[in-house]
Amino acid sequence: MTGEHAALALRGLAKRFETKIAVRGVDLDVPAGSFYGLLGPNGAGKTTTLSMAVGLLRPDHGRAWVLGHDVWGSTTEAKRLLGVMPDGVRLFDRLNGAELLAYNGLLRGMDPQVVDQRAHELLDVLALGDAGNTLVVDYSAGMKKKIGLACALLHGPRLLVLDEPFEAVDPVSAALIRDILQRYVAGGGTVIFSSHVMEVVERLCSHVAILADGAIKRVGTLAEVRGDRSLEEVFVEVVGGRTATGAELAWL
Numbered sequence: 001m002t003g004e005h006a007a008l009a010l011r012g013l014a015k016r017f018e019t020k021i022a023v024r025g026v027d028l029d030v031p032a033g034s035f036y037g038l039l040g041p042n043g044a045g046k047t048t049t050l051s052m053a054v055g056l057l058r059p060d061h062g063r064a065w066v067l068g069h070d071v072w073g074s075t076t077e078a079k080r081l082l083g084v085m086p087d088g089v090r091l092f093d094r095l096n097g098a099e100l101l102a103y104n105g106l107l108r109g110m111d112p113q114v115v116d117q118r119a120h121e122l123l124d125v126l127a128l129g130d131a132g133n134t135l136v137v138d139y140s141a142g143m144k145k146k147i148g149l150a151c152a153l154l155h156g157p158r159l160l161v162l163d164e165p166f167e168a169v170d171p172v173s174a175a176l177i178r179d180i181l182q183r184y185v186a187g188g189g190t191v192i193f194s195s196h197v198m199e200v201v202e203r204l205c206s207h208v209a210i211l212a213d214g215a216i217k218r219v220g221t222l223a224e225v226r227g228d229r230s231l232e233e234v235f236v237e238v239v240g241g242r243t244a245t246g247a248e249l250a251w252l
């Protein structure tokens with residue numbers, strides 16, 4: 001076993017899409033109990049990396065372990081410990097929220113009574129209870145994020161992997177999601193999430209990795225990565241500063 005002490009361990013993960021190298025050999029250890037932010041600009045390879053880490057996308061090279069369980073070898077055990085909220089909506093969206101949670105619970109072989117009780121609690125806490133019979137396809141973008149988080153939490157995972165959980169979420173819902181995740185980590189869970197939003201990462205995270213052009217450029221605790229600067233300054237330096245100023249658009 002590798003990464004025995006890490007909630008998530010990645011070694012040499014790599015992926016190419018035809019001529020485009022999306023991820024070029026990512027190593028990462030996400031300590032158990034950490035709140036980990038994976039920062040990177042558009043197209044850096046965050047979604048590709050997280051998809052390979054959780055078993056949604058087969059890497060060309062490299063391996064991933066969830067609490068010591070090989071994601072591609074001991075798949076069932078790894079997936080039992082793992083809650084995933086993928087980017088975009090890969091939900092069965094012709095169901096209402098309660099039906100979607102019930103379906104997820106049954107797919108995981110959970111006791112229907114437990115699923116029913118947890119689904120009610122999750123829908124209430126995430127302020128989705130009032131959506132009643134509204135189909136998930138008709139949810140707003142923020143509501144879709146919240147039902148995605150509920151699906152990820154339903155089976156009580158030890159590690160949550162969330163792709164852009166705060167994207168398109170209003171400030172009230174964002175605060176709610178932050179509270180839930182903070183409680184989850186305080187209770188012994190581990191979270192890794194991707195984001196472009198420095199403030200969220202700075203406020204929440206104990207650890208940060210900055211990914212650019214498919215490779216990890218900086219990694220460590222928030223204090224180590226930030227030093228005596230703001231995270232944004234470090235990010236801009238790592239990713240490459242602005243080259244255009246906007247002044248080029250003279251016709252505007």
Ligand SMILES: Nc1ncnc2c1ncn2[C@@H]1O[C@H](COP(=O)(O)OP(=O)(O)OP(=O)(O)O)[C@@H](O)[C@H]1O
Pocket residue numbers: 017020021022040041042043044045046047048049
């Ligand atoms: N299925 C695919 N086919 C071809 N190219 C892809 C595919 N998925 C991703 N890519 C390319 O791989 C690179 C990394 O994409 P990825 O979605 O992982 O980045 P990201 O950091 O999540 O970006 P964003 O913040 O914009 O969501 C991009 O150049 C993207 O165009």
